[in-house]
């Protein structure tokens with residue numbers, strides 16, 4: 001099955017192509033540039049390189065967040081439009097699960113981190129064992145300090161991955177001590193191969209694939225807050 | 236030999252409508268689907284860009300699908316994919332642009348980026364064939380422009396707003412009068428019941444200019460309401476709406492007529508969402524009924540507000556003129572109509 005995988009949920013652009021279990025091509029660029037300009041040309045040239053035509057594709061896999069709102073939307077829009085118009089299945093996989101699955105771990109807990117500014121992160125907790133990825137705690141947007149407290153209850157060593165985890169290493173190390181192990185530099189971003197493996201079993205309807213923002217839009221959060229005050233009779 | 240028909244698939248996501256359409260030979264609508272988000276922006280009193288982007292990505296496939304279904308056609312019947320490249324909300328534009336690129340790539344079709352205002356102008360071609368030279372008055376939530384066209388695909392902006400767009404002024408005045416969003420239709424309705432009694436200014440700018448300015452007028456309305464409150468007087472909303480609308484319509488009509496005469500145009504096209512305004516339609520119809528050498532064209536309401544048929548219509552001309560965009564095309568919130 002010829003499969004194309006796309007992840008644009010952070011500034012890293014990851015694209016992969018596989019034929020069944022064989023990875024045909026991986027392309028990662030880890031620079032802060034405009035995804036909207038670069039994704040389609042990158043897909044086009046990579047497919048060209050391994051001689052796969054659009055009509056040869058049999059499945060699309062996309063990382064649907066959380067991450068950069070705009071980045072996630074670009075990847076999801078391209079992936080679902082391609083899947084819909086080529087009439088092939090699509091698989092939406094968590095951007096954080098994909099990052100976790102990029103860790104060379106045989107057995108253990110992995111915590112992927114994307115920075116969400118102001119002391120917050122997009123994160124989740126995954127258990128990797130013999131090539132399977134199990135969700136232990138769902139993806140969320142959370143204060144790093146609150147997150148560490150929750151993780152401590154696992155009573156197990158946890159491997160932190162993702163280049164943006166480095167920004168929070170000090171805070172995490174102080175709170176979690178020896179429970180925290182850091183691989184931010186060794187596992188900086190999602191490997192397309194991890195995406196390709198992760199999406200293998202999943203099949204979604206293209207029209208129904210939407211981003212997982214793990215966070216309300218700011219205007220909506222404020223509106224809800226204001227409305228709550230109203231229904232509670234003022235402050 | 237008979238000339239083959241041209242089918243262009245259009246996509247529009249520049250603001251709060253997710254839209255797609257198929258147009259045949261640049262003049263005939265085959266299918267036209269618009270999914271409006273207006274209900275979900277109402278509670279915020281205006282379009283929230285992030286919310287708009289979220290809706291576009293949720294709606295896009297169902298809109299594309301309906302467009303093909305209604306037409307009973309497939310992409311193999313299409314000659315090109317046209318999409319709004321700008322101006323507009325950048326996050327919103329990106330959904331249409333990337334969907335268009337994916338389709339163009341999947342089916343090896345030419346990709347054509349279209350200027351949103353060029354689209355609004357070409358909505359007229361779906362009603363009546365264009366005769367050049369022509370003048371288009373484009374009035375919408377984001378635009379107030381007089382565009383001169385000497386031929387297909389050539390756009391010269393001879394006048395534009397220096398501050399608020401007419402539609403923006405309508406929304407702000409509506410808010411001052413505590414009318415729900417979007418305010419334009421409410422003001423239009425109230426104005427029909429009132430009299431022009433408040434003596435609001437007509438902002439014409441310097442002699443001979445075709446530019447517009449509506450922020451002074453908007454402030455005058457706000458001041459009128461404020462002063463009345465201070466003096467304990469009651470504002471008559473119908474009359475204030477009528478006074479505001481009279482000022483907007485008078486300036487728009489006067490400049491359009493003057494430009495139509497100076498540029499010796501054969502046609503005047505009204506475009507954009509505010510073209511739905513009855514006050515403006517009536518005023519233009521009255522003046523141009525006496526100006527026999529100029530034909531006034533006003534598209535039906537459905538084609539005045541944002542839609543993708545207009546993008547496909549403009550895209551058809553660009554397609555015939557050989558314009559093509561690459562897979563690296565981006566959304567451009569500040570796209571220039573004269574050079575795009």
Ligand SMILES: [Zn+2]
Nearest residue numbers: 351375508541
């Ligand atoms: Zn518009």
